[in-house]
Amino acid sequence: MEGSFRFLGRLWRIFDEYVEDIRGAAPAAGPLELTDDVKALRRKTHQTIRKVSQDIEDRFHFNTAISAVMELVNVLYSVKHPTKDNRTALSVVREALETAILLLTPIVPHITEELWERLGKDKPAADMPWPDFDPAVASEEEMTIVIQINGKLRSRMTVPVDCDAEKIKADAQADEKIAAFIGKNKILKVIYVPKKLVNIVVAP
Incomplete structure (x- = not known):
């Protein structure tokens, strides 16, 4: 009350x-x-x-x-x-x-x-x-995408709702925090869950 x-x-x-x-x-x-x-x-x-x-x-x-x-x-x-x-x-x-x-x-x-x-x-x-x-x-004009490395949250980014999946994956890899976490490790796979997250799988 x-x-x-x-x-x-x-x-x-x-x-x-x-x-x-x-x-x-x-x-x-x-x-x-x-x-x-x-x-x-x-x-x-x-x-x-x-x-x-x-x-x-x-x-x-x-x-x-x-x-x-x-x-x-x-x-x-x-x-x-x-x-x-x-x-x-x-x-x-x-x-x-x-x-x-x-x-x-x-x-x-x-x-x-x-x-x-x-x-x-x-x-x-x-x-x-x-x-x-x-x-x-x-309708939303933008959406927030979670960026993970090997399943762990490392960053977030905001993109247009109609943004192409390949561009979202590329932007996620180019994110300053993500680039620092990846360093020289080899990227094995980039998984995009539409409108939710990008998970970048890197070699140990």
Whole structure:
């Protein structure tokens, strides 16, 4: 209970920080030119809709749904507050806050309805349609690959999600830490587990 109370307090505070600025912001739509942190917020918003929809509609897992919204609020706190004339960035913040409110409405309606009303909404949050996510926006642009030598973690690297497997293996071998670990040892095999890891097998 205490953890839930703290989370709702964090949601309320970030809402108070933005409510005056986002009232006039148009809803975020289509491809947008965004800074990295705001782009990450928009991606997280759509990932959260996808996650909560699966957890509540398909599995009835309310705890994990709340955890997903907590993560979204954490990302909101990490975004540098856009200036009032940056309407595009504020539209993304508005989308994130409205999403958090709507996703939490089945769980804590007494809180979310008050926040929804403060946004100047005519209809109750409970009467609004469930948010939709855009798969293109929700998709990750990069992924983290673990690099192992003989099965032991030695480094990590970030690559585009559509990066070719051979390039990933080559980049792993060229990693500064990995090159130092390998030294003059002979590489016997390089194993790539898609989207997870590269394991470089070297001779003893």
